[in-house]
Amino acid sequence: MTTLPTLYGIPNCDTVRKARAWLAERGVEVRFHDFKKAGVQPAQLERWIAAAGWQKLLKRQGTTWRKLDAAAQATVIDAASAAALLRAHPSAIKRPVVEWSEAADDVTVGFAPEDWARRLG
Template sequence: MTTPAPVLYGISNCDTVKRARAWLEDRGFEHQFHDFKKSGVPPAALDHWMARVGWESLLNRQGTTWRKLDDAAKAAVIDAPSARSAMLAHVSIIKRPVVEWPNGDVTVGFTTELFKQRTGDVAAA
């Protein structure tokens, strides 16, 4: 029986996504990649992520896309519904990568420590 592969969501030219994918590949971990710049963000997936980690964890207020938004658009992001609308309209303001792990967990971002913990869960599943 094979373990389902994690699904890594992000943008293919994002350096953090590249590091995360390389880390998994270098260690022989299969994964699916969903480029939400090319394929969009599935609204149901975004809803799932928000339920698991909260909209605040997903919204990247440090990135270029956020900084380029006008002040009114930034000020309008005050709660989950407004953040959801903004993230669907401007997918690049979602922190990357977002990973859906086989056990149902969702993580945002990449560190070697985080992925070591997660891939240990995948190997044990």
């Protein structure tokens, strides 16, 4: 039995809704993890940063980032400082994050239908 992919996000996020609908239309079953309610474990956040890079994981276009003062924004200079900010403000994580398998590097950030279609074969 294979493990289901896990889609991490926030249910009311438009991009997460589009991603979930896209997967459902293709009959792809996924587990959904609401990281605003259930949080993100530090080890998991480190895995995502290692797989995708902290720059890609940090959603600088979002409201959460824009509401931070300039001093807080300026502290984000590397993976460790980004991880600290994302633990404190999970809404600043770009969504959705999908763990496609148990492999540490099998993680995508953001909704990319073309890439997802290739993954699903």
